Amino acid sequence: MPLMETYRQTKADWKRFLEALMKGRELIAPVKRDLVRFERVKDIEDIHLKSMSYFPAKHWFFPEEQTLFRFSKKGFEMPKQKEPRRVFFGLRKCDLNAIKHQDMVFIKQAKDPYYKALRKKSLLLGYHCRTAPSPFCFCESLGLPDFFDLLYYERKDHFVVEVGSAKGKALVKKYGRWFHAEKGLTPEQRRIKNADTLEETDIGRFYDHPGWKEGVNLCLSCGACTALCPTCYCHSIHDEVTVADPGSGERKRQWSSCQLQGFTKVAGGHVFRKDRESRFKHRIYHQLEWFREKNKVPLCTGCGRCIQGCPTRIDWVSMINRMKDDEHRT
Amino acid sequence: MTNTGHSQEENPLQPRPYRVREYYRETPDTFTLTIDMAVDHDPGQFVQVSLPGIGESPISICSDSRKFIKLNIREVGRVTRELAGLRKGDTVFLRGPYGKGYPMEQLRGNDLIIVGGGCGIAPLKGTIDYIENHREAYGEVNLFIGYRSPKDIIFSRELEEWQQKYHLHVMVDQNPAGEFCYDGRTGFVTEAIREKVQDNRNKVVFICGPPVMMRAVIGILQEKGFNDDQIFVSAERLMFCAIGVCCHCMIKGKFTCIDGPVFRYDQIKEDEQE
Amino acid sequence: MSRAKNPGKPRQPKKLRVGIYGITGCAGCQLSIIFNEDDILDLLDLVDLQAFPFIKEVNADQHFDWVIVEGLVASEQDLATVKKLRRNAKYLVSLGACAATGCVPAYRQFTLKENYEHLLYRKQKRLKDVEPTPIDAHVKVDYYIPGCPPDKKEILGFFTAIARGIEPRGTDNPVCVECRKNGNACLLDQGKPCLGPITAGGCHAVCINGGLECWGCRGPTKDMNLNLMIDILRKKGFDDRFIRDRMRTFAGLKLPTLNRIFHGKG
Incomplete structure (x- = not known):
């Protein structure tokens, strides 16, 4: 790991810093209500850092539903939208890497102007998990790099802040009065303790393993896992027309889910992944195996939200671990 | 803002x-x-x-x-x-x-066997037109085209021309008597292939059509000694974005829209049964 | 963009002749059409509303392109009406839960006749009842707009689609898909008997948004994992009788396997 610029910030200065950033920007941070979600925050006291958010921050960059074009009989026009500037606080390692992975998909590969517009105007301020914030998370097994503008390590009465980008550097420069010199952190200090372990990410050889059945039998194909996943990016595109003029309307994209039977249904009615098992495995293989074949990193960032949010708590991490154990036994 | x-x-x-x-x-x-x-x-x-x-x-x-x-x-x-x-x-x-089409450049110098079923002939017609524009680059061209019935014959305007330029074998699965004037063969396209294709020497095959037909044709070709990398198939999937992000068209990690729709059979073989 | 001219079918469309009828039911589904206050006038421009006895005095009863029927078949008169409408329409649409699944009124099929007969049917001699059944038990249904009540925007979508001569877009995704997009907490996790995972969505998870668990009014999805759903509810402490009754409330007739699963218990 390269030596990072490191600073110390008192908690009072942290508050001042965020308040300063909120001038001209929306602050998005985890807030605890019935569940923890990333929401617009008006009062910094509302920020909740004790546990991990149940929902990821994904929808702030890749909304559940988004207008791509307004159309009339004359053609398709991209809506002229003014995206707000935003500062995110409280993103954890899994959230940050998920944003990085979605950047690969939407910016690098697809050159998607909608995603890019939302991303470009965002500052990513991370929050380091000293110990695993959820019993389901396993990020340390995935060997993810650090990715952030600023990363906050909470100490008793202050924060240690690492700088991870030019944007972050510019912030420190501008608000230097609230940042004080501090010595760099050791890899041990950066570690996240007590996270669950996924013992194998290279799962190609397990595709036909009978061990998947356990999960398939517990699967409702409800799509909770993909909706709660910070990286899942599958979507559909549909046209919606107005009643006053059915020739005009909006072309929209909505989140979709590979777990649904209709996901592979072509005109004429044929469904390519009709059985639950192939759909169940599709998500996990896309996350761990297939995305890596193209992009060198797994798509999954180990947040465990798909397990936490599953109505039957399908623990596919343990399932893969058992497949790996079996292998050693025989 | x-x-x-x-x-x-x-x-x-x-x-x-x-x-x-x-x-x-x-x-x-x-x-x-x-x-x-x-x-x-x-x-x-x-x-x-x-x-x-x-x-x-x-x-x-x-x-x-x-x-x-x-x-x-x-x-x-x-x-x-x-x-x-x-x-x-x-x-x-x-x-x-x-998407990726047929690698026509790379296949120069080969004999071509083109097998189309129903509206699967559409993308193959693109290759036939290409061959016409670069005729000297390819050897013998055999076209095997199967339709459900005489009334389903698409590209009837082109068939006549192809008849003169290439070895054309047209088949219909069934010919309900008297419905149409049709004097071609009745039966599956696989029969014609079994008859007319002798060996795999210097040959590549393009197949596009209903999955059942593609599987049957590949079976016959394999019997005749064709290797999987001599066969190119065209896949059809649900698709929205066409640029590899909506994921609907994914076949075990490969995107039909950017890695396909034309795949060399050895690259997709294991996955196509999905 | 100014080059664009006349995409789509070159047609001077004749307005579709539409009829909207209700048989046994609460009329709530017909109200759902009317609840589109902001769009109702535009809607009436799209189609030629030949019949809507609920709000119109003069009504045609034949030569329909589309007929939309609310309610279930519960009397001989209902049956005659549905058959007649079917004969007189190119397409027949089932509107709402009663028409699609039989809904709550069809629950009568799961209770003993002695329990209800004396309440009404002995007093009303003129009422000739038949087994309460969804419309598709008697005539062919071309399209379903499910829900109790149906989503009013979905009704608008249906009309705009048919007016342009294209197939309306429904959904068979479970309610959970929309529920999670809405950022709701999972009610199953809170121990509530939510049927969202096996119920067709399209309702925007309106009940769960308001804190009420899904009762399955839009009917089961084709892909449902019914046995697992029952297992989940059992593990949450609900007894078989409760589970069976809950599942039968809105879609009992569309879940014939429940009988076998519960083995006549309760």
Whole structure:
């Protein structure tokens, strides 16, 4: 790991810093209500850092539903939208890497102007998990790099802040009065303790393993896992027309889910992944195996939200671990 | 708040208007549109065709010209049924071309066996037109074309021409007596292949058609000693974005829209059963 | 963009002749059409509303392109009406839960006749009842707009689609898909008997948004994992009788396997 610029910030200065950033920007941070979600925050006291958010921050960059074009009989026009500037606080390692992975998909590969517009105007301020914030998370097994503008390590009465980008550097420069010199952190200090372990990410050889059945039998194909996943990016595109003029309307994209039977249904009615098992495995293989074949990193960032949010708590991490154990036994 | 100010030129999802040059009814449920889209493309590539308020549909290009594209379309879904209403002079919205087509450059010097079933002949017609434009680059060309019945014969205008230039074998699965004047063979296209194809020497095969037909043809070719890397197949999947992000068309990690729709059989063999 | 001219079918459309009828039911589904206050006038421009006895005095009863029927078949008169409408329409649409699944009124099929007969049917001699059944038990249904009540925007979508001569877009995704998009907490996790995972969505998870669990009014999805759903509810402490009754409330007739699963218990 390269030596990072490191600073110390008192908690009072942290508050001042965020308040300063909120001038001209929306602050998005985890807030605890019935569940923890990333929401617009008006009062910094509302920020909740004790546990991990149940929902990821994904929808702030890749909304559940988004207008791509307004159309009339004359053609398709991209809506002229003014995206707000935003500062995110409280993103954890899994959230940050998920944003990085979605950047690969939407910016690098697809050159998607909608995603890019939302991303470009965002500052990513991370929050380091000293110990695993959820019993389901396993990020340390995935060997993810650090990715952030600023990363906050909470100490008793202050924060240690690492700088991870030019944007972050510019912030420190501008608000230097609230940042004080501090010595760099050791890899041990950066570690996240007590996270669950996924013992194998290279799962190609397990595709036909009978061990998947356990999960398939517990699967409702409800799509909770993909909706709660910070990286899942599958979507559909549909046209919606107005009643006053059915020739005009909006072309929209909505989140979709590979777990649904209709996901592979072509005109004429044929469904390519009709059985639950192939759909169940599709998500996990896309996350761990297939995305890596193209992009060198797994798509999954180990947040465990798909397990936490599953109505039957399908623990596919343990399932893969058992497949790996079996292998050693025989 | 500032304006993001991205121009429409940068948006890969932006459909643009083109003019329909010709509408031709091929069969009761298929038609061919010629569209004023002057674009470089490979045979086997496809475009996304839009109608405002109806939606978008991927259609493979069935011509080989830099001045226009031809699209052979079967009426099966919302978009394709609406496209059937287009006539000369109308506007249609397109983006593309997309995907990997047939690697015609790399295959120079080979004999070509082209096997099409039903509307699966559409993308193959692109390769036939390409061969016509580069005839000297390829050896013997055998066309095996199967239709369900005489009334389903698409490209009847072209068949006559192909008859003169290539070894053409047309089959219909069934010929309900007296319905049409048809003097060709009745039976499955596989029978003709079994008869006419002797060995795999210097040959490559392009197959496009219903999955059952493709599997049967591949079976016969394998019996005759063809290797999987001599066979190219064209896949069809549900698709929205065509640029590898919506994920609907993924076949075990491969995207039909950017890694396909044309795959060399050895690259997709294991996965195609999915 | 100015080059664009006349995409789509070159047609001077004749307005579709539409009829909207109700048989046994609460009329709530017909109200759902009317609840589209902001769009109702535009809607009436799209189609030629030949019949809507609920709000119109003069009504045609034949030569329909589309007929939309609310309610279930519960009397001989209902049956005659549905058959007649079917004969007189090119397409027949089932509107709402009663028409699609039989809904709550069809629950009568799961109770003993002695329990209800004396309440009404002995007093009303003129009422000739038949087994309460969804419309598709008697005539062919071309399209379903499910829900108790149906989503009013979905009704609008249906009309705009048919007016343009294209197939309306429904959904068979479970309610959970929309529920999670809405950022709701999972009610199953809170121990509530939510049927969202096996119920077709399209309702925008309106009940769960308001804190009420899904009772399955839009009917089961084709892909449902019914046995697992029952297992989940059992593990949460619900007894078989409760589970069976809950599942039968809105879609009992569309879940014939429940009988076998619960083995006549309760």
